[in-house]
Each structure stands twice: as C-alpha cells, then as structure tokens.
Amino acid sequence: MTKEQYRAILLKYIPESAFDQVYALMIRHGLHIVVSRHRKSKHGDFRPGVKGKPSVITINYNLNPFAFLITLLHEAAHQLVWEKYKRSASPHGSEWKKVFHQLLQPFVAQNVFPAPIAAQLEQDHQSIKYSTSADVVLARQLKEYDNPKQGMVLLETLPENAHFMLPDGMQFIKLQRRRKNFLCLKVVNQRQYIFNPLAEVIALEQPKDNK
Numbered sequence: 001m002t003k004e005q006y007r008a009i010l011l012k013y014i015p016e017s018a019f020d021q022v023y024a025l026m027i028r029h030g031l032h033i034v035v036s037r038h039r040k041s042k043h044g045d046f047r048p049g050v051k052g053k054p055s056v057i058t059i060n061y062n063l064n065p066f067a068f069l070i071t072l073l074h075e076a077a078h079q080l081v082w083e084k085y086k087r088s089a090s091p092h093g094s095e096w097k098k099v100f101h102q103l104l105q106p107f108v109a110q111n112v113f114p115a116p117i118a119a120q121l122e123q124d125h126q127s128i129k130y131s132t133s134a135d136v137v138l139a140r141q142l143k144e145y146d147n148p149k150q151g152m153v154l155l156e157t158l159p160e161n162a163h164f165m166l167p168d169g170m171q172f173i174k175l176q177r178r179r180k181n182f183l184c185l186k187v188v189n190q191r192q193y194i195f196n197p198l199a200e201v202i203a204l205e206q207p208k209d210n211k
Contacts (some may be wrong), residue, residue, distance in 0.1 A: 068149045070104075076103055155197055171187040
C-alpha cells in the first residue's frame, strides 16, 4: 500500500498528528496491524510470527484515538522486545517498559496527547502498568474521549448498595471498595465478584421494601 492508503485507513483510528510517526514506525519495524472486534478482556495483543508468518498486532476497533494509539505502541513494544530477546525477556518486564517509554516519548513531545494524558504518561514512565486498564488514573482520563454510551454509567459513580445491570442482563449490588476495585454481589446466586471502578454498567432502581 502507498503512504496515502495507509493514511486513509489509520486516520479512522489514531489522531491525525500521530500519523507520520506511526507510519515511520510501521515501515521501520514491519508492524502488521489488524483491527479487531471488541474484546472484553483486552484492548490489543501481540502474536509472534511462526513458521515463516509475520508477527501480528491486533487492536480493538472501538477504542478512542488516544487509547488506540497507546495500545498500538504498547503492542509495538512487545514486538520490538520479542525481536531482540525472544523468550528471555518477561512480557512486561524492564526491557518492555524501557522500549514502551521510548516509543511514547516522541508522541508526548509533539503534543499528540491532551495535556492530562501526556502528564500521566510522563508520571507513569518509571512504573508503567501492563495495561491502561490497570492504570486507573490513565484509564479514567482516556474515557473522557470515548463516545458516550446511552444508558451506561461508570460503576464508581454509583453509591454503595446500588443495584446495577451489565449489558448481558446480569444484575449486581455494589458493595464496598476493595483497594482499587469494588466488591459486588451477583443477585441470582449471591456470589461476590470484583469489578473495576470504570466498568460501564446500567443503573437500576432500588427494589422497594415489601414491609
């Protein structure tokens, strides 16, 4: 594909100001990027090449441009570390953290990210998390740029003992905070589960007391 063909595709997913650097990174390191369906468990992944096939980076299609770019650089760092160290480096060890930070820096320096996100990325560089979901402060800032979903609220905005429902219809009661997450009770079986505070849920009316 030509550079302009890459531009037409990538600008659907990344900030326009990031294109030249992303394109240069893709050409320099032979990044093969596949835009994936939404996956609840991850934003992206890296699959090393086997039997002559190229390595592949997959990224969820529904991320906002800043989250998509961070995920792309996160997975690109995996590819660069794999090419140099293979299995001798741990997936999110010091080698990966160093490369990820190096990849992020040009984008931060050129003000590709909004100031709060850039500041958090700079603050985090000594202890980069394995994913944006694990970095609650960064995840919260990135969510500011998501397209709003009708009827959905963040779990952390609900009061304790509030009833809520997931998109699949499962109903829960929000209990107390446990460290960074929330303990929640599943109504149908009374089992407890841990929820990320930024989980998107549907608030329900409190059941009336039948006294």
